[in-house]
Amino acid sequence: xxxxxxxxxxxxxxxxxxxxxxxxxxxxxxxxxxxxxxxxxxxxxxxxxxxxxxxxxxxxxxxxxxxxxxxxxxxxxxxxxxxxxxxxxxxxxxxxxxxxxxxxxxxxxxxxx
Amino acid sequence: xxxxxxxxxxxxxxxxxxxxxxxxxxxxxxxxxxxxxxxxxxxxxxxxxxxxxxxxxxxxxxxxxxxxxxxxxxxxxxxxxxxxxxxxxxxxxxxxxxxxxxxxxxxxx
Numbered sequence: 001x002x003x004x005x006x007x008x009x010x011x012x013x014x015x016x017x018x019x020x021x022x023x024x025x026x027x028x029x030x031x032x033x034x035x036x037x038x039x040x041x042x043x044x045x046x047x048x049x050x051x052x053x054x055x056x057x058x059x060x061x062x063x064x065x066x067x068x069x070x071x072x073x074x075x076x077x078x079x080x081x082x083x084x085x086x087x088x089x090x091x092x093x094x095x096x097x098x099x100x101x102x103x104x105x106x107x108x109x110x111x112x113x
Numbered sequence: 114x115x116x117x118x119x120x121x122x123x124x125x126x127x128x129x130x131x132x133x134x135x136x137x138x139x140x141x142x143x144x145x146x147x148x149x150x151x152x153x154x155x156x157x158x159x160x161x162x163x164x165x166x167x168x169x170x171x172x173x174x175x176x177x178x179x180x181x182x183x184x185x186x187x188x189x190x191x192x193x194x195x196x197x198x199x200x201x202x203x204x205x206x207x208x209x210x211x212x213x214x215x216x217x218x219x220x221x222x
Contacts, residue, residue: 004155033209040122042201043156043212050208058209090155097208101146104155 004105023091032074036087117213136202
């Protein structure tokens with residue numbers, strides 16, 4: 001089992017460019033999440049999904065869109081990147097909600113110039 | 114607004130020393146989790162505490178959930194260089210977790 005994988009690992013964008021981050025999990029988990037991690041801010045939830053075909057907003061959803069067309073994949077899109085979106089992005093998945101363990105991917109480091 | 118405040122933010126100690134880090138909130142939570150994150154990797158779950166006053170031990174790590182379920186602590190006995198990392202507490206919401214700001218621990222050999 002690969003667990004949770006993320007592509008790409010690193011990316012540099014110019015302001016206004018778009019990109020999609022891919023998250024894949026092979027644990028048959030229902031729940032998937034996208035977080036961003038910034039110094040001194042901890043992990044903040046961007047969007048999450050409670051099952052295939054569903055998405056919901058988290059704490060900091062502005063400037064991002066997501067899609068969950070397949071149960072194993074959760075895509076995070078930036079339509080028009082801004083320097084404020086420079087961050088490390090983590091995807092996670094869990095079997096259920098609440099106290100269930102979240103399994104994290106290795107992260108994507110994004111720099112927007 | 115941070116629901117969870119962790120202290121200290123940074124901690125650097127010598128190998129063999131004991132330490133305690135804290136996770137505090139003004140809100141009551143049904144449960145709380147502790148994660149450890151090493152450089153270049155995602156967080157990994159260490160423990161989940163559910164009952165007020167609960168104490169759980171994981172080798173040299175002792176986790177406690179406050180009686181009122183508003184705070185938690187992590188105590189490490191005889192710290193090792195392998196304990197170095199970012200320690201994050203997270204409170205469980207309806208569908209997701211709310212993470213604290215983290216404590217970055219460095220254990221010097």
